[in-house]
Amino acid sequence: MQTPQHTYPHFTFRPEDLLDRAPIVLDMRNAAREIRGRIVLITGAAGTIGSELASQVCASAPAKVILVDQAETALFELEYRLQQQFPRTDISTEVASITDALRMAGLFSQHNIHVVFHAAAYKHVPLMERHPYEAIKTNILGTEILADLAVSYRVRKFIYISTDKAVRPASVMGATKRFAEMYLQYLSREYPGQTRFIITRFGNVLGSNGSFLIRFAQQIRDGGPVTVTDPLAHRYLMTVTEACQLVLQATAVSDGGEILSFDMGKPVRIADVARKMIRLAGVEAGRDIQILFTGLRPGEKLSEDLEPDGMQTTTVGELRTARFVDTGAQCMRYAMSVLQKALDSGRAEEMVGALKMMIPEYVSANSPYAKLDNLHVGGLL
Numbered sequence: 001m002q003t004p005q006h007t008y009p010h011f012t013f014r015p016e017d018l019l020d021r022a023p024i025v026l027d028m029r030n031a032a033r034e035i036r037g038r039i040v041l042i043t044g045a046a047g048t049i050g051s052e053l054a055s056q057v058c059a060s061a062p063a064k065v066i067l068v069d070q071a072e073t074a075l076f077e078l079e080y081r082l083q084q085q086f087p088r089t090d091i092s093t094e095v096a097s098i099t100d101a102l103r104m105a106g107l108f109s110q111h112n113i114h115v116v117f118h119a120a121a122y123k124h125v126p127l128m129e130r131h132p133y134e135a136i137k138t139n140i141l142g143t144e145i146l147a148d149l150a151v152s153y154r155v156r157k158f159i160y161i162s163t164d165k166a167v168r169p170a171s172v173m174g175a176t177k178r179f180a181e182m183y184l185q186y187l188s189r190e191y192p193g194q195t196r197f198i199i200t201r202f203g204n205v206l207g208s209n210g211s212f213l214i215r216f217a218q219q220i221r222d223g224g225p226v227t228v229t230d231p232l233a234h235r236y237l238m239t240v241t242e243a244c245q246l247v248l249q250a251t252a253v254s255d256g257g258e259i260l261s262f263d264m265g266k267p268v269r270i271a272d273v274a275r276k277m278i279r280l281a282g283v284e285a286g287r288d289i290q291i292l293f294t295g296l297r298p299g300e301k302l303s304e305d306l307e308p309d310g311m312q313t314t315t316v317g318e319l320r321t322a323r324f325v326d327t328g329a330q331c332m333r334y335a336m337s338v339l340q341k342a343l344d345s346g347r348a349e350e351m352v353g354a355l356k357m358m359i360p361e362y363v364s365a366n367s368p369y370a371k372l373d374n375l376h377v378g379g380l381l
Contacts, residue, residue, distance in 0.1 A: 013217060013280050015206035015239045018273050021265040024242050024318045028056075031248035034115075035060035038156075041113045042067055043098050043146065044120030046074035048208035049161060052244045053117055058082055064090040066111060069120070070097050098142035108149045116150055116158045117247060118143065121177070124210060125165065128173040129298040129367055132351045136343060139176035140183070144336065147187055150195045159198045159251055160184055164236055164261075164304040166201065170365035171299025175355045178362070179339075181259070185324040186332040188257050196256025203236025203264050203304070205243050216274055220281050224289035226274045229296050234267040234303055249319065259322045267303060301365040 016023045040057050044050040045067035051074075057065055065082075069075045072095050079093045096103045098120050107113075121139050122128050128135040143160070150158045162181055165174035184197040206213050219226045238246075242262065250260045271291065278285040285291055296302070314321050335358050342354040352369045356362050364370040 013213075013277060015213065017280065018206060018213070018268075018276055019237055019239070019265075020268050020272075023239060024245065024262055024264075026245045026249050026318065028245065028248060030252035031245075032060040034252045035062050035248070037061070037063050038114040039064045039111055040066065040115045040117065041107070041111070042117045042119065043069070044118075044161075045069045045093075046071040046078050047119060048240055049205065049243055049247075050117075050119040051078050052240050053119065053247060054078060054082060055085070056244055056248060057117075058086040058089045058091070062089065064092065064111065066092045066094060066107065066113070068094045068096050068098065068107070070095065098146055099137055101145045104145050104149055108153045108155075113150075113153065114156045115251060116146065116155055117161070117251075118146055118158065119161045121161070123163070123173060125171045125173050125299040126297040128176075129171055129369075132172045132348050132355075133343060133346075135172050135176045136339060136351055136355070139173070140180050140339065141343075143180040144183055147184055147195075147197070151187055151191050155195050157196045157198060157251055157256070158184070159200060159247055161247060162199050162201045162259075164201055164203050167305045169359065169362045170301045171367070172352060172355070172369070173299065175352075175359055175362045178359055179335075179355060182358075183332060183336075185257075188324055196254070198250050198254045198256055199259040200247050200250050201259060201261040202243050202246070203238050203262075203267075206237055206239050208240060212270060213273070213277075216277050220277060220289060225292040226278065226285075226289060227292050227294050228271050228274050229294055229300060230302060231271050231293055232269070232302050233271070233296065233300075234269045236264045236267050236304060237273075238262060238264055246319075253319070254321070257324045259324070261320045263318050263320055296366045298367045299365060 035057055040062050042050055042054055042065065045054050046069035054065060054067055067075065067078065075093050075095060079091060082091055094107060098104060120142065122135050147158060162177050165171060166178035166181055169175040169178050181199050184199060188197045205211065216226050246260065246262055254260060274291055275285045278289050283289055339354050342351045349372065353372050353375065356372055363373050
């Protein structure tokens with residue numbers, strides 16, 4: 001591949017310009033009232049969603065905000081920024097892993113936490129396809145630790161940040177997020193009237209760390225080519241601001257036992273986003289900057305969904321809500337033990353096979369684990 005003759009180092013963009021729809025703007029006053037005077041815990045606080053959530057929570061006058069993340073430098077920078085913006089807010093930063101049960105128990109025992117926003121997760125599909133142990137440990141077992149503590153310490157609301165990739169999952173990452181959803185549904189039924197569990201599902205968040213938008217922008221600045229997996233690949237898109245509005249609004253409007261998502265319009269072709277970004281740079285796709293199609297990566301499919309088959313949804317304004325469905329609660333603890341045994345084996349195929357046994361609709365895409373798909377028809381739960 002030849003070195004590009006031209007670069008565009010000053011190219012900038014706004015994620016809102018790439019939606020092909022008007023940005024969603026919600027009235028956040030009810031959400032602010034839900035946060036005001038509360039003690040709030042945010043996991044994954046140093047990430048794109050977590051840090052924006054932290055800013056919006058601090059703006060709502062909470063009693064205290066506890067920010068949990070493993071990323072030391074990013075958490076340090078977030079703490080400094082928030083202290084400058086909100087000098088009167090009680091902010092506690094905790095460098096910790098959500099998979100450390102003793103460490104998490106210490107946080108819950110020290111603070112009378114009212115609301116948990118659980119944003120910590122591994123999210124990169126092709127990378128997690130190669131590391132199912134880490135995906136299961138963090139996305140499932142970490143969620144189990146936090147959710148069990150929320151019940152034990154009678155946390156008022158627990159908001160879980162999920163993804164459209166949990167719907168009919170085609171990847172390890174999507175399957176781990178779906179199983180974590182199922183576990184929260186189990187707790188919601190087992191302990192009614194205690195912690196109110198709420199699930200929010202996102203599409204692709206434009207501009208988040210590691211997103212294709214960031215990669216496209218750098219490739220355009222370097223003069224191309226812009227790499228797109230498939231000309232037909234399309235995704236539901238939302239901005240970071242929209243994602244955080246959804247989470248906070250869910251806290252205000254839901255009494256628990258629901259999955260909430262946005263009406264994000266029609267999914268957008270990733271290739272069209274690339275072409276639009278190239279135009280925004282003032283150049284022409286195919287002439288000044290080439291688009292190179294590289295093929296779907298392991299765990300990726302052409303399109304994603306927000307609602308599984310058979311789920312009844314209600315649309316109110318821009319919000320879609322669906323009640324939790326029965327996922328075989330009586331088998332959940334056994335399923336967790338099967339999953340732990342698979343982790344202990346150290347064998348990736350046994351781990352993925354356990355996920356497929358629990359989630360029958362999990363069918364691998366472009367993955368070596370596709371050979372396991374017909375071995376677990378019917379499922380466990």
